Amino acid sequence: xxxxxxxxxxxxxxxxxxxxxxxxxxxxxxxxxxxxxxxxxxxxxxxxxxxxxxxxxxxxxxxxxxxxxxxxxxxxxxxxxxxxxxxxxxxxxxxxxxxxxxxxxxxxxxxxxxxxxxxxxxxxxxxxxxxxxxxxxxxxxxxxxxxxxxxxxxxxxxxxxxxxxxxxxxxxxxxxxxxxxxxxxxxxxxxxxxxxxxxxxxxxxxxxxxxxxxxxxxxxxxxxxxxxxxxxxxxxxxxxxxxxxxxxxxxxxxxxxxxxxxxxxxxxxxxxxxxxxxxxxxxxxxxxxxxxxxxxxxxxxxxxxxxxxxxxxxxxxxxxxxxxxxxxxxxxxxxxxxxxxxxxxxxxxxxxxxxxxxxxxxxxxxxxxxxxxxxxxxxxxxxxxxxxxxxxxxxxxxxxxxxxxxxxxxxxxxxxxxxxxxxxxxxxxxxxxxxxxxxxxxxxxxxxxxxxxxxxxxxxxxxxxxxxxxxxxxxxxxxxxxxxxxxxxxxxxxxxxxxxxxxxxxxxxxxxxxxxxxxxxxxxxxxxxxxxxxxxxxxxxxxxxxxxxxxxxxxxxxxxxxxxxxxxxxxxxxxxxxxxxxxxxxxxxxxxxxxxxxxxxxxxxxxxxxxxxxxxxxxxxxxxxxxxxxxxxxxxxxxxxxxxxxxxxxxxxxxxxxxxxxxxxxxxxxxxxxxxxxxxxxxxxxxxxxxxxxxxxxxxxxxxxxxxxxxxxxxxxxxxxxxxxxxxxxxxxxxxxxxx
Numbered sequence: 109x110x111x112x113x114x115x116x117x118x119x120x121x122x123x124x125x126x127x128x129x130x131x132x133x134x135x136x137x138x139x140x141x142x143x144x145x146x147x148x149x150x151x152x153x154x155x156x157x158x159x160x161x162x163x164x165x166x167x168x169x170x171x172x173x174x175x176x177x178x179x180x181x182x183x184x185x186x187x188x189x190x191x192x193x194x195x196x197x198x199x200x201x202x203x204x205x206x207x208x209x210x211x212x213x214x215x216x217x218x219x220x221x222x223x224x225x226x227x228x229x230x231x232x233x234x235x236x237x238x239x240x241x242x243x244x245x246x247x248x249x250x251x252x253x254x255x256x257x258x259x260x261x262x263x264x265x266x267x268x269x270x271x272x273x274x275x276x277x278x279x280x281x282x283x284x285x286x287x288x289x290x291x292x293x294x295x296x297x298x299x300x301x302x303x304x305x306x307x308x309x310x311x312x313x314x315x316x317x318x319x320x321x322x323x324x325x326x327x328x329x330x331x332x333x334x335x336x337x338x339x340x341x342x343x344x345x346x347x348x349x350x351x352x353x354x355x356x357x358x359x360x361x362x363x364x365x366x367x368x369x370x371x372x373x374x375x376x377x378x379x380x381x382x383x384x385x386x387x388x389x390x391x392x393x394x395x396x397x398x399x400x401x402x403x404x405x406x407x408x409x410x411x412x413x414x415x416x417x418x419x420x421x422x423x424x425x426x427x428x429x430x431x432x433x434x435x436x437x438x439x440x441x442x443x444x445x446x447x448x449x450x451x452x453x454x455x456x457x458x459x460x461x462x463x464x465x466x467x468x469x470x471x472x473x474x475x476x477x478x479x480x481x482x483x484x485x486x487x488x489x490x491x492x493x494x495x496x497x498x499x500x501x502x503x504x505x506x507x508x509x510x511x512x513x514x515x516x517x518x519x520x521x522x523x524x525x526x527x528x529x530x531x532x533x534x535x536x537x538x539x540x541x542x543x544x545x546x547x548x549x550x551x552x553x554x555x556x557x558x559x560x561x562x563x564x565x566x567x568x569x570x571x572x573x574x575x576x577x578x579x580x581x582x583x584x585x586x587x588x589x590x591x592x593x594x595x596x597x598x599x600x601x602x603x604x605x606x607x608x609x610x611x612x613x614x615x616x617x618x619x620x621x622x623x624x625x626x627x628x629x630x631x632x633x634x635x636x637x638x639x640x641x642x643x644x645x646x647x648x649x650x651x652x653x654x655x656x657x658x659x660x661x662x663x664x665x666x667x668x669x670x671x672x673x674x675x676x677x678x679x680x681x682x683x684x685x686x687x688x689x690x691x692x693x694x695x696x697x698x699x700x701x702x703x704x705x706x707x708x709x710x711x712x713x714x715x716x717x718x719x720x721x722x723x724x725x726x727x728x729x730x731x732x733x734x735x736x737x738x739x740x741x742x743x744x745x746x747x748x749x750x751x752x753x754x755x756x757x758x759x760x761x762x763x764x765x766x767x768x769x770x771x772x773x774x775x776x777x778x779x780x781x782x783x784x785x786x787x788x789x790x791x792x793x794x795x796x797x798x799x800x801x802x803x804x805x806x807x808x809x810x811x812x813x814x815x816x817x818x819x820x821x822x823x824x825x826x827x828x829x830x831x832x833x834x835x836x837x838x839x840x841x842x843x844x845x846x847x848x
Contacts, residue, residue, distance in 0.1 A: 218313040221299070224306060226251050226261065238292065238315050240285025256281040256289055264294065265309070273298040279316075291317045339416065339435035341373065344428060345393065348372040351430060360437065362409035373433065378405040378413050389431060392422035406435065414439045466756065469504065469784030470710045472806035476500045477716040480809050481723075497808075502532070504806050521659070523682050524565065526556040526590050526612050533566060537573050537586075544583025547573075551590055556612045559682040560659050568652040572616045572675045575649065579620030579673060587617045592681065603662045603678075610681040611661070617674040623667040652677075702749040702820060703727045707737050707766065708782075709758040713805075717752075720809055726816075734761045734769070741770060748774060750819060755783040778819050782807070 218238050221230040228246045235243055239254055252261040260280055267275050274297035282290050296311020333340050339357035343350045350368045358365060361376065374385060383404045392398055400420045405413050416435040423430055479496045482489065530551055537547055558565075576586045593613040600606045652675075653663045660680045667673035704726045708714035711732075718730045729748075731737035734757060741748060751770070753763035763781050771777055780801040801819050803811060 218315075219311075220251075220313065221308060221310040222251055223308040229308065230310075235313075238284075238290060238313055239282060254282050256283055264296070265298075268296065268298050268309070273300075289317075290315060291320050339437070341433040341435070342430050343373060343433070345389075345422070345430055346428070348374070348389075348431075357435065360408065360414070361406070376406050378407050388420055389422075392420055392431065393429075396422050396424060398422070403438065466784035469805035470713050472500050472503055473784075474710075474712045474716055476806045476808065477713075477720055481720070500806055521559045521561055523557055523559050524562060526558055526614065526679075527551045527554070529562075529565070530569075530588060530590065530614075533569060536566075537570065537588075540570065540574060541577050541586070542583070545577055545580060546583075546585045548585060548587045549589075550587060554592075556590060556592060557682040558612050558679040560679060561655075564655050564659075568655050568677070569614070569616075571649075571652055572677075575675075576616060576618035576620065576673065579618055579622070584619045584672075587615075589615045589617075593678070595678070603664070604657075606662045606678070607660075607680075611678045612681055614677040614679070615674055616677075617672060619672040622669045622671050622673055624669055649675075701725060701727050703729065703747050704816075705729045705731065705737065705741060705748050705751045705753075705770075707731045707733070707751070707753040707757065707763070709733060709754060709756070713754075720812070721752075724809070724813060724816075733758045734766045735759075737766060737770065741774065748777060750816065751777045751779045752816075753779065753781055755781050755785070780815055780819055 216234060217232075218234045219230070219232040220228065220235070223229050228249050228251055231243050231246050233243050235241065235246060239246065252258045255261055264275070264278060264280060267278055276295045278294040278296070280292050280294050282292055284290050293314040293316050294311055295314075296309050298306055299308045299310055301307050333352070334354050336354055337356055339360060340352070340354040341350060341357060342352035349370065349372055353361075353363075353365060353368045358368070361368075363371070377383070377385070383402055388400050388402065392400060398421070401417060402420070403415065403417050406416050407413050415438050417438050418433050418435045421432045421434075423432055476497065479493055479500070482493050484490045484493065530549060534547065534549060541547060573586060573588075580586075591613055593611050595603065595606055595608050595611055597608045600608045649663075649665070656663045656677060656679070662678045664676040664678070665673070666676070704721055706714070706718055706721060706728055708717060708730075709732055714730060714732060718728050721728045729740050731740055751767055753767060755763040757763060757766065763783075767777060767779050780803060782803045782805060784805045801815050803815055
């Protein structure tokens with residue numbers, strides 16, 4: 109009986125353990141406890157039956173039934189508790205393994221465990237995103253084979269050893285199955301056993317390749333924005349405060365980024381700006397993707413203003429919506445428009461004055477030839493003749509000045525007497541002023557010689573005079589004074605390191621409204637002007653200053669509000685004492701009856717020139733146009749020694765064209781061209797031969813005689829040895845310009 113009881117107890121224990129195992133193995137989590145309690149209830153019933161049977165078998169009826177039953181229940185409960193603890197431990201272990209597998213399979217980052225030999229023991233399924241391999245393909249593989257550089261694995265281990273057995277966000281580069289390099293952040297630690305020995309590593313890998321590329325793109329974009337030649341502003345949609353202002357904008361505005369962070373676009377607007385900024389921003393916020401372009405003004409830190417073409421756009425990309433404004437500085441473009449307009453006006457003026465000058469110089473030529481033919485009987489007649497010739501010279505000079513002011517030209521320095529030039533320019537200055545403005549000259553009798561480009565010099569003086577006149581809208585006095593001065597070493601440091609030495613000082617003063625400190629500082633800056641738009645380009649004093657610096661001089665601007673302004677021009681004194689001037693009439697050398705074909709469409713000039721040439725001893729064939737010239741020269745195939753032709757002939761024929769036509773039958777002809785325009789005008793527009801002789805009207809008989817003898821070969825040796833003689837061949841041309 110005892111054997112049967114023991115056998116039943118063992119079977120019961122085995123059955124209980126087996127049921128518990130399969131309950132844990134097969135049942136769902138919610139049903140495990142219910143099943144287990146059912147097994148426990150069956151266990152109690154079986155325990156009572158087994159106890160009763162055991163009691164009957166061993167003790168008979170000598171022991172109390174209740175005591176036997178309690179002992180059996182106690183033994184059964186103890187067995188139940190022990191088995192329950194074992195089952196619960198198995199359940200927790202199973203749940204832990206399930207959750208561990210779940211985490212490894214679902215985590216975005218890659219978990220790994222590496223053994224002491226550097227082989228993969230455990231790795232999560234997300235490894236396929238990092239390496240391109242599945243986890244089952246990586247188990248047992250040597251991890252160093254996946255690094256871009258095999259020594260990187262040892263560097264990682266050394267980094268952990270040097271940092272308390274762990275690292276955080278350690279960057280490594282692994283090679284993907286496709287060959288692409290992947291950048292990873294590694295947070296890992298060293299695994300050690302109970303003896304402290306290293307048995308491997310474990311950690312988490314995060315793929316940051318995309319983030320690195322995004323950061324690189326953001327950095328590249330930021331670099332492009334920062335280095336853009338356009339001004340770029342990014343400001344918050346809510347507060348309108350600047351978030352980003354690139355270098356081009358900061359440099360132009362004069363503000364630092366720390367200052368701009370508390371500013372808005374409205375703080376940069378000029379006070380008279382009529383652009384509806386709020387309306388633009390509201391429209392953009394309701395229509396994302398729209399671009400609005402406006403031309404407006406922007407105010408710098410120094411309160412100066414400039415024009416921009418600004419493109420506005422609204423963007424909701426990123427954390428907070430922002431407005432983006434890209435500004436293109438169009439100050440130069442607006443200036444170019446003004447300059448183009450001015451150039452077109454000057455071109456029209458040049459064409460007009462060119463035509464007038466041509467006809468006017470023809471009349472002056474006739475007057476001069478007539479005056480030169482006057483026979484001098486006494487000193488009084490000589491005085492009258494010389495006065496008439498000087499008047500012709502001044503008239504010709506006035507014509508050249510009118511042409512000079514309508515064009516740009518290269519500097520061609522020559523020696524000028526300052527006091528003499530100012531006296532000669534006085535009449536031109538007065539013509540430029542109103543009756544309410546008086547002009548006074550305070551000049552000495554001494555010669556103050558400077559070496560400058562005459563046209564630029566006269567233009568600079570006229571520019572300053574006109575500026576003074578503009579500063580006195582109700583009239584006033586302009587005083588022009590000159591004197592020699594010495595610039596010492598200490599004084600030169602205050603004049604942009606102007607070389608010390610002797611200078612000529614020309615002061616132009618007015619008693620106008622003057623300039624404040626701000627305007628005074630900007631007075632010689634290019635494009636700066638206090639005039640309204642369209643009334644000036646702001647290039648006046650800056651051009652004068654540039655001319656002075658190019659000529660080795662300096663300009664000083666002094667002014668006081670309601671007192672007036674003084675512009676001081678300093679020119680180095682010239683050591684060259686030779687002053688170029690017009691030739692006085694001289695006795696012409698008689699010719700040897702050479703034959704000259706003279707072609708001129710102006711009747712008066714043609715008649716006077718023919719008479720003058722005959723008086724000089726030449727045989728003259730006179731033609732009014734190309735038809736007459738070709739007809740009259742048919743019988744003079746080999747006897748024409750020289751052709752003197754006007755450059756503009758009737759019928760639209762130019763002198764060079766006619767001479768080329770005559771050369772087809774007569775061979776190469778020696779030629780002198782004459783015109784009321786300057787040589788440079790013709791050499792530029794009509795391709796006048798460089799080696800031809802040219803005389804600009806009005807010219808004297810002496811100049812004509814010298815030019816003829818030069819072309820015929822009588823004065824070649826003189827010209828070769830004397831550069832001053834070549835200057836006397838014709839009135840001084842306006843170099844580098846277009847007389848039209």
